[in-house]
Amino acid sequence: MASYNHKSIEKKWQKIWEKSEIYRTKDKSKKPKYYQLETFPYPSAAGLHMGHPKGYIAEDIHARFMRMNGKEVLYTMGWDAFGLPTENYAIKVGKSPQEVAKANVKNFKRQVKMFGLSYDWQREINTSESEYYKWTQWIFLELFKSGKAYQKLAKVNWCPKDQTVLANEQIVDGKCERCGAEVVQKEMNQWFFKITDYAERLLSDLKGLDWPEETIKRQEDWVGKSEGAEIEFKINPPLTPSPREGEKETGYGLFRYHTTDPKTWKALQGRVLEMRKQPTDAEEILWQSLRRNLTGFHFRRQHIIGRFIVDFVCFEKSLVVEVDGDIHDFQKGEDEERTKFLKQNGFVVIRFSNAKVLGNVLAVVEEIKKELKSLPFGEGSGGVIKVFTTRPDTLYGATYLVLAPEHKLIQELKPRIKNWGEVENYINSSKKKTELERLKGEKDPTSRKATEGQRKTGIELKGIKAINPATKEEIPVWIADYVLGSYGTGAIMAVPAHDQRDFEFAKKFNLPIRAVIEPITGEERPNEEFRQSVVALVENQKNGKLLSINWGEKLGGNLFVGGGLKDGENPIKCAIREIKEETGYKSLKFISKSEKIHHHYIASSKGGVARNIEAIGLYFKLENEEKTDLKLESDEDGKFKVEWISKKEAQQKVRDELHKYVFEKFILERAYFGRGILANSGNFNGMVSEHAKNKITEFAGGKTKVQYRLRDWSVSRQRYWGVPIPIIYCDKCGVIAVPEKKLPVKLPPLKNYRPKGKPPLAGSEKFMNVKCPKCGGDAERDPETLDTFVDSSWYYLRYADPKNKNEFAKKEKLEYWLPVDLYVIGAEHTTAHLLYARFITKFLHDQGRLNFKEPFLKLRHQGMILGPDGRRMSKRWGNVINPDDVISEYGADTARLYEMFMGPFEQGGPWDNKSIVGIKRFLDRVWGAAHRVEPEEKIHPVRKQEMYHKALKKITEDISAFKFNTAISQLMILMNDLDSEKIYENRFKIFLKLLAPFAPHMTEEIWKGVLNNKTSIHSEIWPKYDVEMLKEKTFELIVQINGKVRDKFEVTKNISQKEAESLTFSREKVKNILGPSQPKKVIFVPNRLINLVV
Secondary structure, three states: OOOOOHHHHHHHHHHHHHHHOOOOOOOOOOOOEEEEEEOOOOOOOOOOOOOOOHHHHHHHHHHHHHHHOOOEEEOOOEEOOOOHHHHHHHHHHOOOHHHHHHHHHHHHHHHHHOOOOOOOHHHOEEOOOHHHHHHHHHHHHHHHHOOOEEEEEEEEEEEOOOOEEEOHHHEEOOEEOOOOOEOEEEEEEEEEEOHHHHHHHHHHOOOOOEOOHHHHHHHHHHHOEEEEEEEEEEEOOOOOOOOOOOOOOOOOOOOOOOEOOHHHHHHHHHHHHHHHHOOOHHHHHHHHHHHOOOOOOOOEEEEEEOOEEEEEEEOOOOEEEEEEOHHHHHOHHHHHHHHHHHHHOOOEEEEEEHHHHHHOHHHHHHHHHHHHHHOOOOHHHOOEEEEEEOOHHHHHHOOEEEEOOOOHHHHHOHHHOOOHHHHHHHHHHHOOOOHHHHHHHOOOOOOOOOOHHHOOOOEEEEEEEEEOOOOOOEEEEEEOOOOOOOOOOOEEEEOHHHOHHHHHHHHHHOOOOOOOEEEEEOOOOOOOEEEEEEEEEEEEOOOOOEEEEEOOHHHOOEEOEEEEOOOOOOHHHHHHHHHHHHHOEOOEEEEEEEEEEEEEEEEHHHOOEEEEEEEEEEEEEEOOOOEOOOOOOOOOOOOOEEEEEOHHHHHHHOOOHHHHHHHHHHOOOOOOOOOEEEOOOHHHOOOEHHHHHHHHHHHOOOEEEEEEOOOOEEOEEOOOOOOEOOEEEEOOOEEEEOOHHHOOOOOOOOOOOOOOOOOHHHHOHHHHEEEOOOOOOEEEEOOOEEOHHHHOOOHHHHOOOOOOOOOOOOHHHHHHHOOEOEEEOOHHHOOHHHHHHHHHHHHHHHOOOOOOOOOEOEEEOOOOEEOOOOOEOOOOOOOOOOHHHHHHHHOHHHHHHHHHHOOOOOOOEEOOHHHHHHHHHHHHHHHHHHOOEEOOOOOOOHHHHHHHHHHHHHHHHHHHOOOHHHHHHHHHHHHHHHHOOOEEHHHHHHHHHHHOOOOHHHHHHHHHHHOOOOOOHHHOOOOOOOHHHHOOOEEEEEEEEOOEEEEEEEEEOOOOHHHHHHHHHOOHHHHHHHOOOOOOEEEEEOOOEEEEEO
16 A cells, blocks of 8 residues: 555646536536635735635535535635735835736635635636726716715825825834834825615614624624714803803803903993893884793893894803894895804894884794704803713713814814813824724723723813703813714713723813712512611721621622611611621721612522612721621521632622622722612602613703714725726816726826825826816826725625626626625624625615625634744744645645644634644544455444444534534544444445545545545535434443442343343353342343342
8 A cells, every 4th residue: 555645646636626627616507506705815925824724624624515415506716906015015025016916816826726625716806807896996886876985074094104094904003004104193085985874784684694693793883883862061151250240150050141351341331231221112022022931041132242232142042133123224244244253153143123023023932932942052152062872861970071182162162271282282192093092992881990002091171161951060071082073973971980981081080970870789579678788898908808708609608798777877887887796807997888789689698588678888998907706696607707808809709799899899990880770860869770861861951862883984095006996077077987888997007106195096197187078178087096895895796707797797696696605704804894795785785786685694703723832823923834834744634634623613723733743644544444445344233323323413513513623523533433443335435425525635536546436526425314323222231230330231222121131141240240149139220220139
């Protein structure tokens, strides 16, 4: 027997398979279709490393398995060849991106082919070829024509040195990945896709998809649906140095009516008084209606705003009412200037003629009431800040507001901000951060502390105060860069007692913290006994350990000291009493207490009584360890142990929800964000938080609202190596789509493709200058290229019909192959790429181009194979495992089996050269066994048949479930069984078919070269297991003598007692033990054991 020469055999079969087109997919097949897809790779100059092929190998195993199960499988490969890395590498080596990309694809294809992957190479695509990107441009134009592609000014990441826009992932520590320059934010005109129109569908259509839960969660988080309320906080107007008598400069919720500077006020005040004494008839009649509060709002008459005196003003609604006499017909210019000024300062102006007021004053009042109803509160009182919150029930706990540095209101408030220099510096510094860097400050409210990168920064807008619409209190207004102007309203109401982010910000800047939610812990039960109690957390200030009562597992484990309040007892005194009685410690220093906590639980130590307790947590420090005598109740004595536990131990051992909450509040300093009972909330006290949301929203004049974190997709890139945007700009006709018959707009070769403050294509007159397709006049092309995510958002559709020159794919082919049945994708692609592909699918469905709404029915993710040092494979770490070296030494089949055997498919792990040797030995045994095959066996032992059918069932199910490691393990067990005796051809053939998807080269060589079969093993039918054979027909009978196991042997299932006794007494072991004695009694348990009592 010659040894297995993987180098020659694997290359031989790869050539034969390619020449025979054995894996070519038929579009019109009688077989049921199965479309499986893998993420097409970005072909980098570095080539593949052994971390890359894991997903390819898994998909190939599955594709071969599905073909053997009678499916027509669409399984192919393509190249995501556009992108900045290729452009950067081309600049580095002094070549064109076209040349670099072509070489990279060639090398990647060579390496991919080494693994013997069963792709249909006739369907290969390349995003950088015009035959492909013609249809990328067509999709852009379809979006443009339907209004889903549009332009707007937007902030982008800008590298001032390379003069180009950067994606978030191209920025490292705030610097350009390419040149190291500090990245800044710059406002530019950008193309966007209106993905936000699909936000709700992108969420609702996730139902029913066979996707991993964590992937669905990522999609949901990316869309970020929030249901809550939009609430307006009035900004107090500026104080004048000269308030009128009786009006206060300070106070909560009072409107400051002096809306001009002291000098103007003094100059015009005399005129105001004169006008009030001598009003026109129309002014007097309307004033009498307004002062009687017929509108429901307070008005002032003849009031100074800036340098103008207005007739009537309602500050609550920022409404100015002017009554015009005949003179106004001759001063329209002045009136227009006056109205413009008022509007710029947040006022709405309505005008009535004298005749209209005198003719029907009640009708005028109704018009004013209608206008008041339509207006929000407070514009003229200094402006309003609109905030969106998912927790309007916590409005009474809002103690400050935070604006995004880019919030437009900040510039409007500039004259009133006393520390404008500080504020301006902060705004400028925030411009240097990307959104990604700013969002590092956002974190899960359940987490305890921010990392150093998440520390909050901010500046108070001194001189600016807002009014909490619930409490009517003035609260400070801050700016902070963790709030984004593009999300929500660009402002948040901060409730530090009930939001971890706000809590840490408040602690840092010494801002008020007011609890308005009393937590509810535990589950409510019927017939609960009510009780008031305390939970005392005692920290030993000497070593930081916490005082604990260990009740044992049955009675609740470790708790802190707790007990019931006696009638009229002070909670602090109660806690000190309980600590002394149960532990003896008496030197206690009170630190702080919690809000009320509503806890539902079973009092295990009191006989299982259901209780609803109103508890207060109290925090003490133990000053010394002096003790007094214990005073335990009779039902407590001896039932617990006093223990000092570390804070880390407390996190693990304290499981009761109430005691956990007290620990988290005092030790971990966590804000409470769950459900509860309202407190410190005026008339809403005692209401359940969920029920209070709409009530408080209505009370505060807010409105319920749904918003999404998702933002429209920015697709403009100021780079060269990408798809040219098919748009023409004409001075006469405006923005014009390139006619479809003129597609593709080809990317021209450029000698200099470095950006110079404008996109590289802008430097090519030949490319840029074009005739307008509408008027025939001179026009220019759009010089930008598309985000490469656009290229990859539809490639799965092109595989259905990759050679089509007339449309992106024929409808009948799309309807036959799509949607994709299985998509294997890296976890790093489970947000943006998936979301964009789903968006394009939904758009094309709405256009009538597709008959399905979701592109991928089933998703699976591969874990990452790491370097031998446990780090991600990278040239930087010098830990890259080159597939050329691995395949040269061990062969493709060994590499395939090893990567699948490393562990569960979705998990990663480090490469281990010692382990791959074991896989090589396994395949060598298979090769050796193939040369010892004998003709079909005459006898088929039942036990052997059962084992084979069970193994076949498991391997079949494991491949379907992507449990390749356990399938290989079962193959190894089968091999051990085969190798333990004569190897018969019928069973070995079954084994080879099971192994074929994993080791396609060796199994093909054995099947055709050793066993002399005429057809390929990969065209064979997958073995079917017999359900009857899965049923146990035999079992192992246990033989006991006087209760001790003495023997075991296999017997037929459902054997009778008489047969069992006969077989047992004939056993040599039994004979030797019994000797001449006969059992006094025989105990027989059917299908299990026989016990001989002697």
